Amino acid sequence: MKTVMQGNELTLFLSGDIDHHSARAIRETADGLVQEKHPHVLKLNFADVGFMDSSGIGLIMGRYRTMQLYGGMLRVTGVPDELRRIMELSGINALDVLEGGKGNEYS
Amino acid sequence: MNILNETTITLDSRSCNEAYARGAVAMFISSLDPTVSEISDIKTAVSEAVTNCVVHAYRDNVGKIRINVRILPENTVYIRITDKGCGINDVKKAMEPLFTTAPGEERAGLGFAVMQSFCDAVSVRSTPGKGTSVTLRKKLSLRCHNV
Numbered sequence: 044m045k046t047v048m049q050g051n052e053l054t055l056f057l058s059g060d061i062d063h064h065s066a067r068a069i070r071e072t073a074d075g076l077v078q079e080k081h082p083h084v085l086k087l088n089f090a091d092v093g094f095m096d097s098s099g100i101g102l103i104m105g106r107y108r109t110m111q112l113y114g115g116m117l118r119v120t121g122v123p124d125e126l127r128r129i130m131e132l133s134g135i136n137a138l139d140v141l142e143g144g145k146g147n148e149y150s
Numbered sequence: 151m152n153i154l155n156e157t158t159i160t161l162d163s164r165s166c167n168e169a170y171a172r173g174a175v176a177m178f179i180s181s182l183d184p185t186v187s188e189i190s191d192i193k194t195a196v197s198e199a200v201t202n203c204v205v206h207a208y209r210d211n212v213g214k215i216r217i218n219v220r221i222l223p224e225n226t227v228y229i230r231i232t233d234k235g236c237g238i239n240d241v242k243k244a245m246e247p248l249f250t251t252a253p254g255e256e257r258a259g260l261g262f263a264v265m266q267s268f269c270d271a272v273s274v275r276s277t278p279g280k281g282t283s284v285t286l287r288k289k290l291s292l293r294c295h296n297v
Contacts, residue, residue, distance in 0.1 A: 097263075
């Protein structure tokens with residue numbers, strides 16, 4: 044997966060399907076990078092994610108807890124319209140991690 | 151039940167088959183010309199049910215998951231996901247949002263909540279030690295076509 048480190052902000056560009064099967068590898072990569080680079084902000088960009096079930100919610104929650112433990116922040120960006128419903132159902136918006144707009148922020 | 155079309159597939163309870171299950175069901179119901187949202191809703195609900203079989207029903211073993219899909223009149227889709235796994239002791243508790251028996255694996259406990267939100271009806275039957283059957287029903291919108 045494409046990753047960009049800018050200052051103390053690490054962005055992971057997720058893609059494809061996020062389900063129980065793919066979530067494990069994403070989790071391991073994300074946790075490894077966070078441990079290695081110690082970002083203050085971890086951004087998960089969902090612009091290229093075509094499908095997500097509640098395993099993706101578990102993935103987000105797990106990263107949220109990890110960043111909290113490190114005293115950092117999690118941001119969820121680029122959420123496509125199709126994924127908004129499951130995000131809202133999970134109450135993730137109440138955690139104040141969702142950033143509006145959908146786009147590939149490569150700059 | 152007036153069944154207009156039907157398929158049944160059996161797959162191993164391996165996580166790599168979760169995508170296959172979603173795709174197979176989506177492809178079968180495509181004859182109803184569902185909207186993008188409807189396909190997404192059904193794929194997500196199926197994914198939740200199948201994941202429950204992989205993660206909970208069979209735990210560290212591999213068993214069979216049977217998915218039966220029926221096209222019923224009035225553009226209605228009926229999907230039954232059955233396993234012969236450990237079963238659910240307390241179905242009502244299991245269906246409570248955020249309740250999970252696998253918290254260490256980053257499970258959100260939202261599988262049934264998603265199924266209920268994305269489908270018109272969800273019913274669960276289970277016998278501990280024998281297996282579980284989850285039934286989803288969703289009526290798709292009627293699409294008008296120029297003949």
